[in-house]
Amino acid sequence: MSGTPGAPVPAAQSAARAYRPLLRAGVRIGPPLLRGPRTVYLIRHPATGAVSEVGTREHFVISRLDGTRNLDDLAPAYAARFGRRLAEESWNRLLGLLGARGLLDGAPDPPAPASAPAPADTLWRGTRRMVADADAATARLHRALRPLLHRAIQLPLLAAVLAMVLVLALHTGELGDGAAELIRQPVVLGAVALFLWFSITVHELAHGVAAQHFGGHVAEIGLRWRFPAAMLYCTVDDYLFIPGRRAKLVIAGAGAYVNLALLLPFALWWSALPGGDPARPLLAGLLLLGSVQALSNLVPLPPLDGYRMLGHLLGTAHLAPEARAYLALRRTGSEAASAYPRRARLIYTAYGIGSVLLLLLAVAGTCAVALVLLA
Template sequence: MSTPPGELLSHTPALRPGILLSPALLRGPATVHLIKEPAANASFEVGEKEYFLISRLDGVRSLAEIGDEYARAYGKRLAAAHWQRLLQLLGARGLLAGGPPRPAPEPRSGGPFEGTVLRGTLRLVADAHATTGRLHRLLRPVLRAPVLLPLTAVLAAMEVLLAAHLPELARDTWWLVRQPVALVAVCTLLWLSTALHELAHGVAARHHGGTVGEIGLRWRLPVAVMYCTVDNYRYLRSRWHQLAVAAAGAYANLLFLLPFLAWWAALPPGDPTRRVLSGLLLLGSVQALVNFLPLPPLDGYTMLGHALRVSGLAPESGRYVRLRLRDRPAAAAYPRRARTLYLGYAVGSALLVALVLAALATGLVLLPVH
């Protein structure tokens, strides 16, 4: 038996505490928002109008008051049947306060290990959120602008200095690749840097109000890397906070190199230890700086998506370009901002890949032969 319209519109429903709502994101031709119920680890996507309604379910405003706001914004008043469908959907997903929560996902069976010897994952800590929380409490004093700004200037100066010594670094790196023992040591340090990279994402997420779901080891033999899963970075309200979480990994890679730079600078050119450190500094800088390129799956691509408030920038750009080649009237129906971003990214990323390949080819040609 349905609720009478007048009685329904007098209700003041509220979202369950802890429900996450993302900022507006461009996806294809549409503007969307993500909604997540953290306890069930479930999320879904809604359009602008649905978000307008859902975001106002605060337990204070009645449906009639929200309906008045909607009518002023969109020039259309919602019928009671529309409200009933919306509330039923939210209730079924466990998003309404006072309603039954959505069942939590079943815990993974088989312990922390998943996969096979050749390919799999291994969770390294039982509670990744608590682990990164302890690291955050330890590092919090340095995660402030008065510390980070001069430190960033030091890192920039480091890269300028290394660029000025690029011929020496390249010669020493070429020497290094022919020294198996030294090369293994450098690769081990670079692997450790990747582990710090992942932990830095987690600590930055904790610093800006995010949650960390898992820390572990992932391997596709012969490669094995650390990973740190940040669950809700898309729902951070500040664009700067999202960018900081995405950039933290490469920033940590550069910080890792600082003490080795001091050691390198204290040694005379030609010293065997300096030559090993040259290789570490060059390869480590490349490892960090490449991560800032706006190409998937690199951190720079994630940062660009956050900066532009776009979801799925690369696949949507490819989809738009294919549509533009096949059906120009349909492509013209995209909003101007979407057309500009998708075409710009498609062209820009293609040029960037060409430049990277050209730089690699040039580097190979110019490699010292002795």
């Protein structure tokens, strides 16, 4: 939105100037997000779920549309904030846009956007909705598990998970030997693979339960397959609008946390067995594969959960593509790179360098593990 300096407002007011708009009930406005050189806000329609993106100036006005203010009421505050008066043309244009998108009280719902038809399911890849009402199903699961989500239980459990990860990190050699032994026993390896598949299923449901705990909405639960793998998925469609950074971090990290918590009984069993017990190396192999599965989801690379957590922590939107775009501008010497604020330059540069290092580390680690197992 742009404003222009001008003379005092004339006494005669048009109908648009006198109009005191009110946002539609249930409209949700997200927190500020860094996207490229701009700070943006997401606005969600309560009925259609359509999400709009607006800038700082538009958000300043929209967040004050409570049905008691008109243009003349908002203009002084706008001028004090942005150093220029809110032009009537900009006011009319913004109200027209909000009305067309059905975000004002009394405005009709906008027509549903035409979506491309989903590709037909095949043996090789596809998606199938498994639960008719995913939100109701996860709500029931949340009610059943709610006593376990109390801090008195979760804080000691979190401490136990962190202690387990530390102990396993100190025994990586034994865990690697256990994984090699596990590979030599196909039947046991198949049982471990089944457990890990179950762990992925619980991982997805954990996202949904965490979203329910913080007031989110689970849109869909289904099965996605890419031959020969198949796994459950759980879609939370509004968690970006849940207030509080901590809630978003918990929702994004719930899956990996539950995966690690599922390993706790096996870690206790493994630690209680004497060194010569034949079950100990098999358990060590399970712990290695399970912890790698869980912790790899915390790597801050798309589309992993760690990438979403880093985006929430930094308050950014589309971190990876925006970092690539900024670094490309810098590489070509474009003047557009100078439009980025200092915070954006630091974040995008650090993420670009860090993501390259992570990829190199992941490739090196994969090659090292493969060589050890082959040896």
